[in-house]
Amino acid sequence: MSVDAVFTKIASRCAHIMGQPQTFMTAMALVVIWAASGPVLHYSDTWQLIVNTATTVLTFLAVFLIQNSQNRDGAAMQAKLDEILRSLEKAREQFVGIEHLTDAQIEEIRRALEKDIEAGDSRNRTAIPSVERLLQRY
Numbered sequence: 001m002s003v004d005a006v007f008t009k010i011a012s013r014c015a016h017i018m019g020q021p022q023t024f025m026t027a028m029a030l031v032v033i034w035a036a037s038g039p040v041l042h043y044s045d046t047w048q049l050i051v052n053t054a055t056t057v058l059t060f061l062a063v064f065l066i067q068n069s070q071n072r073d074g075a076a077m078q079a080k081l082d083e084i085l086r087s088l089e090k091a092r093e094q095f096v097g098i099e100h101l102t103d104a105q106i107e108e109i110r111r112a113l114e115k116d117i118e119a120g121d122s123r124n125r126t127a128i129p130s131v132e133r134l135l136q137r138y
Contacts, residue, residue: 007068008068008072010065011064011065011068011069012069012072014062014065015065015066015068015069018062018065018066031051034047034050034051078099082096082097094132108135109135112135
């Protein structure tokens with residue numbers, strides 16, 4: 001099994017576990033136990049260091065797992081949308097892959113589409129031009 005496949009499996013499982021109510025309740029219980037132990041441990045530097053270190057390490061690792069899950073979800077969603085565009089007769093196939101454009105270019109396309117809708121353009125008229133022609137109109 002490849003490293004990518006192993007990481008994907010681990011990331012998916014961890015993301016699933018981290019999203020469960022039981023995980024949240026467990027984390028809350030640990031924080032309450034830690035806070036309650038403060039008076040017993042005289043609010044020492046070690047007492048504070050324990051929660052600071054634990055939360056920092058867990059947050060650091062969770063960022064990578066969550067980002068991996070979001071990247072996969074986004075790519076899967078994009079593939080599904082691309083398939084819908086490909087299968088619809090009047091859809092502009094030039095929209096396939098626009099997620100690779102810059103933020104400014106995507107925003108420009110979005111504004112142009114909103115102007116088309118506000119102007120009352122019919123689907124037949126807007127389905128013909130390519131993305132480039134759409135942008136040139138505005």
